[in-house]
Amino acid sequence: MSIKDENVLVGKKPAKNTPVETQTTVTNTQTGKKYADEKEAQADVNNPATSTTANDIKRDVAIKVNQLDIFGEVNN
Numbered sequence: 001m002s003i004k005d006e007n008v009l010v011g012k013k014p015a016k017n018t019p020v021e022t023q024t025t026v027t028n029t030q031t032g033k034k035y036a037d038e039k040e041a042q043a044d045v046n047n048p049a050t051s052t053t054a055n056d057i058k059r060d061v062a063i064k065v066n067q068l069d070i071f072g073e074v075n076n
Contacts, residue, residue: 021064030056 026035028044030052035041044052 018066021066023062023064025060025062027058027060028052028056029058 026038026041027033028035028041033044035044035057041057044050045054045057
């Protein structure tokens with residue numbers, strides 16, 4: 001059984017989950033090569049003909065936030 005923490009305000013609907021757009025870039029820190037995906041990076045690490053190690057792989061994640069309501073609702 002799992003316990004879920006949830007804050008509930010009386011008379012308020014829970015906030016809806018908004019999808020977030022992300023973009024991941026996988027790069028070799030030694031050579032500067034950008035990989036198409038994680039599989040290509042892992043293949044380079046597994047290739048004995050290259051000196052690439054798992055520590056040479058860098059992942060950058062860009063997160064686009066369309067709207068952020070930091071002040072909450074206005075009561076009229």
